[in-house]
């Protein structure tokens with residue numbers, strides 16, 4: 001009897017291993033938000049609108065526009081694709097209907113040779129779904145050009161979030177503006193009910209065979 005139970009336990013252990021592999025393969029679905037589906041213009045999303053991609057929505061506290069540094073204004077610090085540009089001391093807020101992790105983003109200064117205040121840094125605040133927050137400041141290189149104007153930043157500890165806030169930071173009192181592109185997030189997928197159901201049937205079948 002004990003030997004039979006041991007066999008069942010060993011088989012169950014193998015099955016749990018299989019479940020783990022299947023569940024792990026479902027973890028960390030990555031999503032890149034690049035704003036390239038927007039027709040870039042000075043009025044796109046400026047002042048009163050927002051940008052939505054899948055479960056994610058970007059909004060602002062003042063104004064932003066979806067612009068392309070190659071086609072809209074080559075004085076913008078960009079990467080030749082469409083990016084979001086925060087204007088007038090505007091904080092860009094990103095929310096999602098699903099809990100997510102921030103992997104990283106591309107950020108840059110806004111203007112070259114205009115009397116606008118550009119950011120020296122971008123501050124990111126992540127609000128945990130379970131409560132509390134995390135803050136990280138990413139320093140810009142203060143080089144503004146349309147080809148390589150954006151830097152790639154990697155976030156650390158931004159896991160299990162419900163909301164993100166991107167804000168420009170400058171050294172003196174100013175109206176810091178910044179650009180934002182290629183926001184990379186990941187989600188920890190819940191194991192699929194169909195997979196669990198199938199594995200449950202397999203486990204029951206195996207136990208029946210063992211009990212014969």
Ligand SMILES: [Ca+2]
Nearest residue numbers: 034081082181
């Ligand atoms: Ca882009």
Ligand SMILES: [Ca+2]
Nearest residue numbers: 141142143149
């Ligand atoms: Ca730069």
